Amino acid sequence: MIKNILVYLGILTGAFAFNIFYYAWFSWFLLVLAICIPFLSLIVSLPFMISSAANSFIVFSHKSININDEFYIGVTAKKRRTFFCPLLKINLKAENIFANQHDKIKITYGGTLMKPVYKKFNKLSSHCGSVELSAKYCKVYDFMGIFFIPVKINCKFNCVIMPKSKKPALLPDCDKISVVGYKPKSGGGFSDFYELRQYQSGDSLKNIHWKLSSKYDDLIVREPTQPVYKQFAVKIALNSNSGDNDSILARLMYVCRYFNKNGSLCYILSDIDGSVSSVGNDSELKMYFKSLYTNTPYNPCTIDRANTLIYSIFADCEGVNEE
Amino acid sequence: MKNKVSFFVDFSLTAMLVLGVLWCNITAFEVNVNPIVIIVSTLIFTSIFSLISALIKSRTKFLLSIAVIAIIFTFTVLFSLESILSQTGYFINQIxxxxxxxxxxxxxxxxxxxxxNDATLFLVFIAFILCSVISVSLIRARRLLPVSIISISPIIPCFILVNTLPSLIPLILVVSILFSLYITSFFRRKNPIQNGIVTIIITAFTILTAVVICLINPVEGYERYEWQDNLLSYMHELTGFKSNDSLNNNISKSLNEIGNSLSEKENLAEIGPIEQKSDKAMRIFTETNGPIYLKGLAYADFNNNEWSILSNEQSNIFPKDFNSFTMTKSHITNNKEISIITESSQDIMYSPYFSLEIPENFSALGDVCIRNNNKLLSYDINYSPYSESLVYFTDETSKEYNRFVEATYLGLPDDTKQKMREIADRNGLTALKKSEIPNAVKEFVSKKGYYSLDTPKMPDGKDFPVWFLEEADSGYCVHYATAAAVMLRALGVPARYVTGYYANAESGRWTTVTSDNAHAWVEYYDSTAGWIPLEATPSSFRPWQYNNTLTDTEAEQTTQQQDVTQSVTEQATNAPDTLQESTAAVQIDKNENNNKNTSDYGILNTVLISVGIVLAIILTIIIRRIIILRTRASQFEKGRNNRRAKYIYRYILKIMRFSNNPIPNEVEESALKAKFSNHTIDKKELDVLLNYADNAKNELYNNSSLIKRVYFKFIVVI
Structure with missing residues (x-):
């Protein structure tokens, strides 16, 4: 590690300067000891470094966590054998493409690796998205952190950062969803709504409205129908600011759950390509977020755009409009 | 306390470190203490602070506990303030x-x-402070820097002088513990629980290494390498740096500079019969007839049958602005002038006794010799002619120089001193008054054996002056001068061995001085008269002298020729000069090997200096980067939002100079608003700027090559 090398060089320079300016034996002793120190550290560490390098390591993390939750990355030995590692350093590349966040994570650890060691990196869970962590090599250092053995680990894993549901200031009113018409209920059966019409060949005799037929002297059939409601689709206005996006997704989560709770599907309208995804429960919602983060379509469906109310979620407000 | 082993290791290291530091001071300055009290109190203090540091997790409770202990200790100190003050005074006075x-x-x-006359209480007080800081830093904060500072600071006084080296055991213990803590510092921070065992192993290895180093090159056998002195003088030359003690630095530096051309040491064990070669050394012109001493080098240390000139340590304590060459005056103001023309360019000047002033282009190097700065071939000196019958005095007495003389020119190995005193006892020299000693010693030594240049080499394992006085049948100037100087020292009279030329000058004529005139004699120090020459070589000694004196005209011509030679010499590189003065008295040896070595050291010095410069540049770049990053972080995080936005925007512009991406309108608008309007930038807008700056930086780094990345990171500091 550069810092350790610089610190050591500083000490060596100090010892050297002391040796030049101080004439007695001690300055020589100090200089020789300062020169010997890294090699001493290497001699003590080398067996442990070699055994650590031979064992190799596994790096892992959560599959999914909520935003601003504690983000842990675990390191453990590949072969679950007791061994001591003087100093392990892993440089991980962390990328959250959805939040446009690129970080370099350094994991340093020294000691035994019988159990997994967890390191906290809360910065990675500061924005919603899919955090991809990857590392090709790790380095096993001596105690002083000057000499090292590179170890190939080739690890790559993802962690989905889910938003935390947040109630929006304006909620779509499910009760006031208006009925724009009725349509025959497929398969018939019981219904609260009926349509009356003249008998047509093939109609079931059970559906004949006898009282009305006797009054009009014509066969009137009572056909069960179901109402056609005006639909809600949620449109999210994502932008380049990851903070804004976090807020939008938090409210989207709330609205989706709200719709699902009220027994209806939540249609989410993409503002990029206009595709629609339907979400019916929490697991689907989770899947939707995953696909949103990776920019892949999820559960595509079509909606009657003419009868759809667009509930838009912006960074700082919400609004309902006819499409 | 999660791990008892780690706790006990840290506890032990703290106690050993504190005791080691205290013992370094105790042994270096010979301070009287009660060791049991110090050890017990250190253990108690260490236990208290270690337990508090390890067991109390709450920060408030911890600080409260420390405060309570500090208050109790303060009251204890106040009650015994008088004792502590007097013991502090004793301790300081010892130093x-x-x-x-x-x-x-x-x-x-x-x-x-x-x-x-005891510093126990004072050192208990110091132990309290050391224990508190080291325990808390090591066990609680797990930081090495405070431990290093607080441990090294108290032992710095031991290294101000070279002769106050502490006892080796505590010193090695302290150094080894500090180095082992340094090696394990990273591990300590990362894994305090498993740190104990690691620290034990590393400490054991470090102590072992330190002991091996001590055994390989023990204190007694230590000799400073020549390259160290060369490097020091080179650095002085390169940097033009002069400390407050510039004169002393000059002495060391100049001695180092001309060291290769001088015989810094006179190894008496190697001298044997000598041949006279009669090589011309110089011509002198005086107004008086008779013998004249031309002093070259004065030797200070006698050790292992070897005379050596002032060491660097000794020259470092030479009193400032003191000129020992002109300190002595004669009652009779009968000043004379001597002209000297040397056969070859010399690094030092050969001067008569009691010079009135040192000529231009010459400078005194302590009291060792006078340096010939420009390697002049001819020079004139005004002086008071020396005569044993005259009375001399010094109006330039310096208490400091007297102390220097006492410290420097009385030193003898214990064995030699004891044997010389036994000889002096047997010959009735110890009962004399101090003022009678020089002449008595002269009489005694000069009567030993007979003068002969064929005196054989001293047998191995003998003490040179003792051998000469007790066993040798004959001797020459070196033998007599050494025996007399050592005897004087043994009897408490500061004395030294001097080499130069002893010539018989003829009034008004040029006299040739040859290598046969090379001579060694004694100087003893009288606090009222300065350095007085003492001739211990018997009167049968007569320097060989050429009679082929030159006329004035011839001499002038020679002078002109020499001047031409001199200018050529000055332009040329320092070619080795081979003065073949085979007498053991003056060995001015400029051989090719020395010059070769010097040039080798020159290359080494250049390399080391270059490495030093590169390291300094790297250090400067790193420090600059840290300062810029901290300033930037403070500008981004503190102050009004508009001001912060301006700084962030400026930073974005800096990044954009190296990136081809356009700045988004949103960012630009926010910055312009912050800069030119009354609009107050809110946190959201600030976040936009910050995020953009962060992303732009990452993008720039990701899209750049390694060299560019280094350039952006350390030079541009993005």
């Missing part, structure tokens, strides 16, 4: 008693009203 011998510091201070 000053060493320092005042060599440095311009008072030799005594008064603290408190009591007289104390």
């Amino acid at each position: 000053l008693s060493y320092y005042s011998k060599y440095l311009a510091v008072p030799d005594y201070i008064i603290l408190g009203t009591e007289n104390s």
